[in-house]
Structures are given as structure tokens and as C-alpha cells.
Amino acid sequence: MHNITCRYSTKNQKKYTFPITTIKSLVTDSTYIGKTVTVHGWVRSQRLQKTVTFIDLDDGSLLSGLQIVMDSSVAKTLTTGTSVKISGKLVPSPSKNQAVDLEAIDLTVLGECDPQSYAISKNRLPLEHLREYQHLRSRTRIFGALWRIRSAALQGIHDFFKAQEFTQVNMPILTTHDCEGGGEAFRVLTDDTLKSYQNYAVNYSQTTQHQALPLPDEFFGKPVYTTVSAQLHLEFMASALSRVYVLGPAFRAEKSQSTRHLAEFWMLEAEACFIPTISALTDLIEGNIKHVIQHVLNTCQEDLALFDQFSERDLVQKLDNVSNKLFERMTYTDAVQVLLNAEKGINGKRCAPEWQFPVKWGLPLQSEHEKFLAETIIKGPVFVTDYPKKIKPFYMKQSGIGNTSVTKCDGETVACTDLLLPKVGELAGGSLREDQYELLAQKINDAGLDSAQLEWYLDLRKYGSVPHGGYGMGFERLLGYLTGMTNIRDMIPAPRSYGHCKF
């Protein structure tokens, strides 16, 4: 009936395979040896000799790239950054630096690269310089390695939660809630709404009949923000699926220029029902982190070795130790005592550095205290649990018998934990959640929050409430720990922070 002679097809592939072979495949699969193959990539560097030239070719799949051996007369024009397609024969390398070489037979230059204006050279460049060229920096060894480790760490997280029977969910970015009430959420609106606010302000300034003014027109009918945490939303998914996690972006409108904060970052958040104690929660966090470390150790040896040289001596050894050792635990109360003892020192000789912030039960632990605990006292990861309730958010459950192994149940602390790491400081934070309706309603009231806006959250305690808990972990901080890199702006491809939003 219809003219459909124009239908055309390629081959039906039961199992799809991408039509280009990566350098990683060529180097790691010995069946390619002796065969004629085609590679695509960018020239990283070249060593020009009289008759032959050695080219270090990179396609992003493997740190060490592929060594191309070719006639020097052809190779002369191949500057760093030039993209090429090369066919040739893969042969065992006479050099001990690599297993195979490609003896080039045919070369096509895909795109030239002007060495005068190209911001990336074959030499090592400072990270600060590269941060100015975010769209090109991934072509360096260090960032190539970083993004492969980042991808492996994401994979490791998914693998862990799959094995532990968690369901992956996606929680909203746009929300009417400012989760912890810090006032650090970004407002989201349309251009029309912005104009509407401006008109409203002008009309307001020109009249005394304020009540008659039409209110600014919001796209969603009310103000919305970018999320600072998915936790509250995640709890409603947990209350149906038992175990859930979300890996997604989160935002902070903090005017911070520190090396530890971003305005936009990725966060892992997990929530589990029926989890009985804070120890069970710390075990889960520990299991998660160790799994990711092991996964990265298993899949990114070559890339990790680069960071071992570049950013942290004995990085691989550190990761290996940590993935096999029990993480320490101590209560906040004990941590404060340890810090005070270190202040007091032995025979009046202080064992701790001079701190900017005081140490006193009831005050938050500052980054300097956290690092001292993890780096100097424990010399490794440590969970600090059972903080004073006054310095923690409303939704945390009171510490109690069964919740913790150590703290006396004096009603002043909550069943929560922060995981502290050497150099990184706080990596993850979690708690058991208040699961009793009346207690939660009271806490919402005490915190001066709008209980009508949190009615849905209270509902979870009204209809089949269960003990549950969860945690959040900053993904870029984890990546810092995995690579020994110290500036969080290097941990994410396109960093956003106060005053900075490149493209």
C-alpha cells in the first residue's frame, strides 16, 4: 500500500561492537600481534631520528598510549596535538618500555594542531595553567588518568550497591526545600519570572498599596531551588524499596574559594531501612568505600601509578592498606577528649598544633581538628559518632541503647557519624533518622521549620514507619583521596565555584 522501498538497513547485529579499535585493546590483547591494524588518536610527543621517528599516540583509552614507528620523512609535520589515523603492523617491541609497537604503513592527518598557539605541550604543565584550559586539559596524561579513575570509581559505586541489593534512583534537582536550612541553595527561575520580580520591585517602590500588587509570577507556582541534598526525598523511596541510592549533582551557593568546596559537585547518597544501629551504618559506609578502592586498584593500576609519582608518594600502598584494614571508630565525646589531651600534652608540652578554633564539648569539630584526628592520632580513616544534637540537623535520631556501643545515653547526642580521612578531612556523613512521628514533629517545631511544608516527610513516620538511616558522600572528595590530588577543581571536568563558571 505505502511506498516504503526507501527503507534501508545496515547489518542486523545480535551483538553490537563499536567499529573502531582502541589502543588499550591493541596493547592488551595479544591476538593482534603480527596483524595489520588501524588506530586513531592524537600525537602526544615524537622523537625524531635520522630515518625513523617514534610517535607516542594517545586515544584516551590507555595512559601509556601506543608507540608508532614511522619513516621520518613523513613524521616531520606531526606536532603535539595533531590527530591522525594510522594503519600498520603491530609487532612485539624491541624496547622494554612497551610490549608492542605499530610499524606505520599508511598515515592520514585528520586535524593539524598549531604548536604556537596550542595551550597543551608535551611537557608537564602546572595544574593552575591547565585549569584555564578546561576544554583541552583532558588531553594531558594527568587528566586522562584522572577521568579514567573517576569513571572506574563511579562504576565501583554502582557495582557495590547492586551487590548489596540497593535500587538506584534519581531524585529531583529542583526542589522547594532547602534540606538543612543553611540558606545556601540557588534559586531557579525563568527570565519571565526575573522580569516579574523586577516589575514587582518597581511597582512596590512607586505605591503604598502593596497588598494590591500582583505577586511575581513563578514557573512552578512557588520558589524553587537547586538541591543541596537528596536525603529527605530519598527517604520516601527507601520507605518503599528498603534500600536505595542516588548518584547525582548537588549545589551550594557558598561564597567559598577553598580547595575543598565547589558550587556544583556530585554526591552519593544512600538510605537503608531496618538498619538497627549506628555501627551498622558505619559498616555500610566502610564497605562501600573499600569496595570502590578495591575496584579502582584492580582496574586502574597504570593510572594510579602516575599519581603515586605525581601527587602522593606511596599512594597505591596507602589505598591497598586502607582497603584491607578496619576503619577506626570513636564517639564525638571521646574525640573531644583526645583533642583536649593533645592540647594539654605530656609534661605540659602540647602535642597538637595551634588551632584557629577552640575545642570544647558542644562545639563542632573544625576541619583542622578533623584532619589532626585522622592524620596524626589515628593515621587513617576514622568514624566519629554521636555528636551533640544541638549542632546537627533536625532529622537525626537520638543516640540510644542499641544505637551506639560507647556513648552513655544522656539524651544530648544523636546517632550520627562523620567519616574523617587524612588530608581529605570529612568525606562522608550519615545518621539514623528520627522515625517516631511525635519526636520528629517536635524537632521540626524546635528547629523553627515549617511543618506544613514537611507534612509529606512526617507522613513517612505516620504510615508504617521503620528504623532507617543513610549517608552522603562527596564524590570529588573521594576522588581526591583516590588520587592524592588536593584541589577539588581538578576533580571534576568543568568546575563551578564562586566567581567561576567557565562555559
Next chain:
Amino acid sequence: MHNITCRYSTKNQKKYTFPITTIKSLVTDSTYIGKTVTVHGWVRSQRLQKTVTFIDLDDGSLLSGLQIVMDSSVAKTLTTGTSVKISGKLVPSPSKNQAVDLEAIDLTVLGECDPQSYAISKNRLPLEHLREYQHLRSRTRIFGALWRIRSAALQGIHDFFKAQEFTQVNMPILTTHDCEGGGEAFRVLTDDTLKSYQNYAVNYSQTTQHQALPLPDEFFGKPVYTTVSAQLHLEFMASALSRVYVLGPAFRAEKSQSTRHLAEFWMLEAEACFIPTISALTDLIEGNIKHVIQHVLNTCQEDLALFDQFSERDLVQKLDNVSNKLFERMTYTDAVQVLLNAEKGINGKRCAPEWQFPVKWGLPLQSEHEKFLAETIIKGPVFVTDYPKKIKPFYMKQSGIGNTSVTKCDGETVACTDLLLPKVGELAGGSLREDQYELLAQKINDAGLDSAQLEWYLDLRKYGSVPHGGYGMGFERLLGYLTGMTNIRDMIPAPRSYGHCKF
């Protein structure tokens, strides 16, 4: 030196295991039969008989749940939604509806559930009703199944790209770009900036010295938006790592109330270097979708069977067919001809429905045309390729020899594709990208865009440019195809659309 006697630990676990056993494990692992086990979950329904009561218990891990057999004197208070912890003996079930039963020995009610006010009953409820209770709807069979399929589909996507050696990356949500220039991006600012804009408007209205007014103060130093597509950013990662993909949220400030659009949704975007033709790109998209379908078919049989009954007859058969059959391909030019032929019909009898929008070469295909092509003409997925350049974005490469198998290279079409599916309409769209500096600069100019703002994007064509292409796919639409569900607001846990942002 320091007092660290307060350190305490739980057992060092080489391999972590979550301490609660899911219903899914109990039902699928026969080694539990005959053992005393403990389960946690919510009562879905109960059948009260004289001496024993049968309870259908749900913990979110398995659609069919677990049948509990218990003494009726105890079970009386257990209404739908009540959370419980039950210990008992797992025994082979005498019923043919399930493999095992749990004979309850001990029961603890964790949280009661008032049946009078509880919005979820054991009976089937309309989706519209459940949409009003987003925080509770996941406890129904249908949404539990949906979120398990969603999680499996996410997993299937990650598995596919890992096997094809793609690196997973995260691209920015906050951006200074409005990718395709549609003006549908949300503005992001701080409360301070909003006040600053209001003050500016008031001051502007009260003075004629406009040039002397201090400009509104932006957190990032310039206006930023939530992303509508990660594509341009993704290209800079592809130009270093060759193959990359991103699975993240995207936003549209469209005042649409349709069943196919959300203001916030999840999108898969993939970009691959050295991909030679539009056929190679359609093969990649096809491979991706088939892999996800097969993964969901393999891992979610029980959940899919529910949708087979609930939302689409022969859903499983459809998915099975599609995952084994070649997707059709046709050019836009041929698609228009097919539509015109269907209009003309046979012996003057129209074969197509009356359309709201005209069919003419050079005009976009509307949703009604796309569905007719996929549903009536092809009766399955179809790639339409090589659309007129005038209706496509600036970055697409001209169709040409090698790019497509069919279209004559007349310079009026671009090497792009939309994948159309029955019922769903457009699921994915992709293209080869213009990789020549001069041509791209010209297109930017022709489109009236600011080439200074796109200088970084042009750089990718200046320094080692390579042929490349990629695509985007709306994840919620894919989920609609996988489940036969028709309203996109049911495909995401907390839907946001014009006028709607619940909590």
C-alpha cells in the same frame, strides 16, 4: 602519647554484606528453605481466615513479595501499610502461586498505619490519584515494579558503555550556554542576586543616569542557566578520551503540560570520535537500546509481566521482537515522500489520518507524523536521517558521501538522525558534528550566535580536530517504551513540570 583507648571497632569484614536479608533472596535462594529467618517489610494485604491469616509482605525487592502464614489472633491488627519484623520458618508453599511461605513464629510491629487516612490501599488506584501522593506511591505494586525496571535500565546503560570502552563522565548542570538557543533554560541565581536585580530595576526607574548604575551582582560573575543538553561540553571530553557518555539531569523551561515533557528529566548523551558515517551512529544507538532492552528482559521478568497486564498487551513480546530485529532506516526526504504518498493514498483514498501540521520537504516532522511513520508505516523503530539543515542546530555536519547511504549530496541536508518509536515518538536524536573550523565558524555566524562565547568549542576544531558524532536520549521516554506507560510524570519519582513542583 595520646589517649586513644576510646577507639572501638566492629569486625573487620574483608567482604561486606548488608545485615538484613531481602525477600528476593529468601524466595530465590533455595538454601533458606527449612531455616528460621527474619524478614522486614510492609503489609500489602492480608486474608484473614478462622485460625490462620495469610499476609502478603513487601520489602520492595520482589514484586510477588512473601506470603506469611500466621495465627489469626495476632494478625488482626495488621492493616495495609503497617511495617513489621517477622521471624519464622521458611517452608515450601502448598499453594501453586508461590514457591515458599514463611510460617511466622515471632512478630514485631515497627510502625502502625491508620487505614482511614492512608492514601494507599490494597486495591488498584488510578495513576492520577497516586500522582498526588508521590511520597507514598512507590509502595504500590506498579511503582515498585517501575522503579526496579528504571534501576535495571540505568544499569544496562552503564554495562553497554563499559563493554564498548566508553568513559563515563559528569558534565556541568550550571552553564553559561543555552545549547541549542531555544531560550528554554532556567536562570540560576542567589537570593542576593535576585535582590540586586530588584534594586537595579528600582534604581533604573528612578534615574535617567542609567550608565552610572552598578550592575546586578551575579554569584558567578555572569548569568548562568541549568543545562538543556551536555552535548557541547561532552565534545571536549570526547576530543581527549575518544568515547564518552554522561547520564545526568537536563532541564527545559517549557510551559508544556503534555504527557511527553518534563521540566526536569534524565538524559543519556554519548559522543564518539572517529565515527565515520551516520550509519555507524545509528548502529551505535541501536546497539545501546537493544542492550538495555535485553538487560531488562533478563533481569526484570516478573516486573515486566505486570506491565504486560497493566499497561500494554504483549509488551514482553514487543520488547523481545525489537531486541532481535534490525531497526529500519530512511532519509527525511524519503520519509516525507512516504507521508505524502499516504496522504494521496490509493485511488484517491487517503491512508493517513487528518494532520494538524502540513507535510512538506523543509518543514519539521511533527509528533503526529513521527508516530504515523513508526506505528503505521514501519510498525517498529525507525531511524530518520539527513534532515534539512535549516531546521537543525548549527553544529551538525553536512550530509555527504560516506555520511549516508541514500541521500544525494545536494548540500541542503545534514548528517543527523532521529529515532522514532511507536507510541513514544522521538526517543533519541544525534548527528555527526561539523569538525572543520572554517565551516563551523561560518555556521555560528549564520546562526547569529556569539562566536566569542563559543571560542572554546571552536578550539576543538583548531587543535587536532577529528570526525565525531553523538546522540542524546530521554531516559524517561525509554522507560515509557520499556513499560508501556504513557504519562512521563509516572516515569520519574518526583516529576517537575510547568506549575508542578511537589516538595
